[in-house]
Amino acid sequence: MTKKIIYYRSLGSELRERFGGKLYKIALDGGFTCPNRDGTLGVRGCSFCLAGSGGFSDATGQLLPEDPETVYQNAVQSAIEKGITRVRKKADGSGYIAYFQRYTSTYAPLEKLRKLYSAALSRPEIRALSVGTRPDCLPDETIALLSELNRKKPVWVELGLQTIHESTAARIRRGFSLPVFDDAVRRLKSAGLYTVVHMIIGLPGETPEMIRETAAYIGRSGADGIKLQLLHILRGTDLADEYLAEPFPLPSPEEYVELLRECVSALPAGMTIHRLTGDGAKKDLIAPLWSADKKRILQMISRELQPRAD
Numbered sequence: 001m002t003k004k005i006i007y008y009r010s011l012g013s014e015l016r017e018r019f020g021g022k023l024y025k026i027a028l029d030g031g032f033t034c035p036n037r038d039g040t041l042g043v044r045g046c047s048f049c050l051a052g053s054g055g056f057s058d059a060t061g062q063l064l065p066e067d068p069e070t071v072y073q074n075a076v077q078s079a080i081e082k083g084i085t086r087v088r089k090k091a092d093g094s095g096y097i098a099y100f101q102r103y104t105s106t107y108a109p110l111e112k113l114r115k116l117y118s119a120a121l122s123r124p125e126i127r128a129l130s131v132g133t134r135p136d137c138l139p140d141e142t143i144a145l146l147s148e149l150n151r152k153k154p155v156w157v158e159l160g161l162q163t164i165h166e167s168t169a170a171r172i173r174r175g176f177s178l179p180v181f182d183d184a185v186r187r188l189k190s191a192g193l194y195t196v197v198h199m200i201i202g203l204p205g206e207t208p209e210m211i212r213e214t215a216a217y218i219g220r221s222g223a224d225g226i227k228l229q230l231l232h233i234l235r236g237t238d239l240a241d242e243y244l245a246e247p248f249p250l251p252s253p254e255e256y257v258e259l260l261r262e263c264v265s266a267l268p269a270g271m272t273i274h275r276l277t278g279d280g281a282k283k284d285l286i287a288p289l290w291s292a293d294k295k296r297i298l299q300m301i302s303r304e305l306q307p308r309a310d
């Protein structure tokens with residue numbers, strides 16, 4: 001029996017409404033670390049997170065030193081330049097979003113944040129700033145800075161929640177509790193900042209009901225958008241060791257699409273869905289191997305979930 005198609009509010013609609021066209025994200029690495037990696041909370045990171053080099057590389061591939069700050073500002077400019085050159089052919093001229101993606105992109109002294117974000121926003125092609133972070137790395141003064149910048153160009157904050165279930169959070173070593181997330185969303189929204197929440201589908205020990213509960217909770221949280229992502233087990237992570245020692249069930253493609261249906265159905269109609277699956281680094285992927293065929297999974301998803309024409 002053919003299932004009824006579920007329609008959702010897509011990122012494309014959001015971008016057309018707010019910016020008049022499609023914006024491409026330019027991923028930036030601000031040389032940040034993470035409290036789960038620098039010893040503040042731990043050194044091994046969340047169990048699914050693949051460690052990599054922090055810091056910008058310049059054109060010669062050398063890691064740049066921590067100081068002076070101008071080096072970082074120049075590195076932002078150069079990374080944006082390279083990013084724009086890479087996607088220019090596909091872009092429709094509407095502009096780009098500077099996306100500080102790697103690790104915890106608010107985890108630095110305020111002045112460093114100001115210089116990095118301002119360097120990105122100073123370029124005319126950059127129409128908005130997006131910052132990926134953890135809810136426990138948003139002190140009031142950082143939110144005040146983001147709010148100040150938001151008055152010049154839109155600022156989006158992306159929070160890695162992954163799950164609402166404390167048992168899973170402990171198992172993956174996330175390192176903050178749910179009330180910390182609630183408080184961060186409340187303060188971000190009070191400051192007028194557009195907030196996107198990340199969740200992972202397929203975390204160890206989670207049932208379909210638990211996954212649906214996380215989506216429903218995010219739907220009620222006051223956030224504006226959500227990124228849904230399949231768990232990728234990547235070589236070199238502690239989760240890979242755990243999985244290889246004792247494999248736990250992962251969704252099949254069909255189960256993943258069904259879980260997406262349940263999650264999207266649990267969200268309010270006005271919430272923007274920024275992503276329905278993820279991009280795993282294929283060379284590091286251990287499981288689920290079917291996720292490497294992104295074209296196929298996107299086709300399967302589009303048979304059952306489609307962007308609403310709004």
Ligand code: SF4
Binds near residue numbers: 034037044103
């Ligand atoms: S909080 Fe984010 S960057 Fe830090 S270890 Fe976890 S997944 Fe990696």
